[in-house]
């Protein structure tokens with residue numbers, strides 16, 4: 001096991017996981033973060049499980065080489081399709097966490113067994129059925145309904161988050177019958193916290209739209225604290241790597257992470 005002051009490693013298919021990095025940085029400023037965005041392969045949401053596992057294991061090796069004490073899969077698509085494989089690969093070398101379990105645990109702890117939960121995410125996340133399986137294993141009486149909303153990621157990345165275009169796409173997806181009557185909604189994609197307010201507004205603030213990035217960050221804090229793994233010393237600079245770099249990624253990164261950050265190209269696939 002790594003030292004307490006070792007960094008927390010986290011990865012996503014691109015810049016969406018920066019919503020989780022941002023929440024972590026706010027809650028745990030003494031922890032150094034090493035972020036990897038696999039921009040050379042994004043989007044993961046349309047890929048096969050086989051490809052998502054292969055990419056996730058490659059990135060995991062990179063984060064292990066950075067001596068990370070925790071590897072947080074900050075991507076729902078990879079959490080849904082590659083968590084068990086990453087965990088088996090890492091063994092005792094680091095702690096592996098995903099962004100699904102903390103949200104499932106919170107939903108199951110809060111709900112009384114009669115409520116209706118909606119889940120939205122990429123095709124690969126929704127098709128995996130991971131959220132539903134995990135929720136129903138803990139609380140079988142919950143009603144769970146899920147919907148793939150694949151246009152949200154390119155919409156957000158193109159900067160359509162608060163205008164007629166985003167409102168039309170949000171309305172079109174969220175009025176589908178799968179989401180009629182839900183009381184809570186899980187944003188099952190790390191991009192979606194960016195449009196959380198617009199989603200809440202669509203439901204006239206009558207649906208509990210879970211702040212998934214915050215829930216995950218609090219779960220990491222709780223785990224580190226309970227296992228005496230908090231750094232306890234000033235953090236080194238956070239590091240942000242991407243497998244392919246364009247100036248545009250740098251611009252949109254600031255939509256997801258509230259401080260100005262530098263993305264360093266590191267194509268681990270070569």
Ligand code: DGL
Nearest residue numbers: 013043044045076077190
């Ligand atoms: N951010 C990823 C997730 O949480 C989705 C983006 C992609 O499709 O690559 O699932």
